[in-house]
Amino acid sequence: MSSKVRVRFAPSPTGPLHIGGVRTALYNYLFAKKHGGDFLLRIEDTDQTRFVPGAEKYIIEALAWCGISPDEGIGGEDRGNGPYRQSERKPMYRQYVDQLLDNDKAYIAFDSAEELDTMRQLAKDAGAANWQYNYITRGNMKNSLTLPKEEVEAKIAAGEPYVVRIKLPRDHEVRFEDTIRGWVSVNTNNMDDKVLFKSDGMPTYHLANIVDDHLMDITHVIRGEEWLPSAPLHVMLYEAFGWERPVFAHLPLLLKPDGPGKLSKRDGDRLGFPVFPIDWNNEETGETASGYREFGFYPDAFINMLALLGWNPGTEQEIFDLQGLVDAFDLSKVSKSGAKFDFEKGKWFNQLYLRSQGEAALAKDLKAQLDARGLSCNEQYLGTIAMMMSERATFPQDLVTEGMFLFERPTEYDEKTASKKWTAESPAMIQDLSERFAALADFTEANIETAFKDYLAEKELGFGKVGPSFRLAVTGKGMGPSMFTICEVLGKEEVLARMSAAIETLG
RNA sequence: GGCCCGUUCGUCUAGCGGUCCAGGACGCCGCCCUUUCACGGCGGAAACACGGGUUCGAUUCCCGUACGGGUCACCA
DSSP states (O other), X not given: OOOOOEEEEOOOOSSOOOHHHHHHHHXXXXXXXXXXXXXXXXXXXXXXXXXXXXXXXXXXXXXXXXXXXXXXXXXXXXXXXXXXXXXXXXXXXXXXXXXXXXXXXXXXXXXXXXXXXXXXHHHHHTTOSOOOOSTTGGGGSSBXXXXXXXXXXXXXXXXXXXXXXXXXXXXXXXXXEXXXXXXXXEEGGGSOOOEEEOTTSOBOHHHHHHHHHHHTTOOEEEEEGGGGGGHHHXXXXXXXXXXXXXXXXXXXXXXXXXXXSBOOGGGTTTTSSOSBSSOXXXXXXXXXXXXXXXXXXXXXXXXXXXXXSSBOOSSSOOOOOHHHHHHHOOGGGBOSSOEEXXXXXXXXXXXXXXXXXXXXXXXXXXXXXXXXXXXXXXXXXXXXXXXHHHTTOSSTTHXXXXXXXXXXXXXXXXXXXXXXXXXXXXXXXXXXXXXXHHTOSSOXXXXXXXXXXXXXXXXXXXXXXXXXXXXXXXHSOSOOSOHHHHHHHHOHHHHXXXXXXXXXXXX
């Protein structure tokens, strides 16, 4: 076994990956790249009843959008450790179960799900804390520890369904050092004999996870805190097999911004913002959920925001691209407590990234937004408009929506501005201005400004006296970017037409 | 309820015994810039859950309490 760092992200294909899952994948990826290691993607689909078509494709696409591509496994290379879907590894697990059975580390149990439910209910009714299948109760259950060997064999031969459970020693302190939390310790008396192998012939997550991580030479297991309670079981499994165990790091959870609890897939669009990286559409059930990509987020901004939720570089820097994150990432700087997700901060990141796009990229974004809405403008001004609107945009779509007047003639005039700024003198002033504009040979920003200011000077008028009504006449709004730039972009004809239309409408 | 984990401004967090009457960021408020809005600049309000220890000295270490979270399936 090499000492090369190898980590895996092992989602279950039960639906779209929410941002907590994306963050887990991201941290795994950052850790691997930081240490020159491998990032593997493995699909944990041992529960065939929960399989959702399209989920695997979604996971790969979502990670790809984030700039995360697996070195090995699903969506990456097959480097001889495959298959990388647990359902396809089904035949591999039996021998490990037998190994445990042979070494008295596990046993066969025939209790049906109904019988177990009954036991649990009985215990509950009796006021017992929590019924467990453990070193005490297993003596009263139907298993290979209580049944004669012949009967066990007969039952198996008869095809009676059974599961295999781990045989936990009593009163044994399981200790392991978590990179993020330090020493964690649990006594086996508080654990139960978890099922390792199901009656349908598939291993449970616990068994498959340990076997696969071992076979795939995984050196670090970085996963969500929800796995912390089962980590001691996993430690016991490594010991039962006599395998060296990987280093564990349990990440703090992403919490709901409002109520209590961890962020869940069900939070979908309930909160008014996405909890998924990209849109999700389940053709079969018609279930849909919106994603950050479609919401208008730049992947870099999304990743930047996500990375800082539960981790910080220890400096005051908070703008990082993917490579920057790789360089700065350190598991020991991951915080221990859960983080409530804050969409406002996410918006701030996007705004920052949008503004740093540069004119060419922004022009492209603007063009795409216009096309999507069937709008158009003088293409030579694409860059100018994009830069002008970028100051008040958070998302690419704002480039258009915040400046609709650039693409459509105003159909109505802002009432508040009209009542306050459109006075009895306004029509005459706008008329005068339009005549001066009409006389301009070169309808450029600078010329328009000069003409406008000359007019003010000659009539001894303040900017505030004419400016607002001028803006109202041309854009229908009470606020916005520089009027001179707007006018040049609109072109002489359009500006003049709008001015006379305003005089007509507003009187 | 049992077990496990956690607890610094509204939110994300810095802080790894003295440099902290606690720093940064988002958000919020004010001022400046500006014809307006936005951008930008400057400034402000805002937190160590509580109680015991340990120590010359605790935000930092230990214990307890409270609160929060996770988990207790033949799901991952």
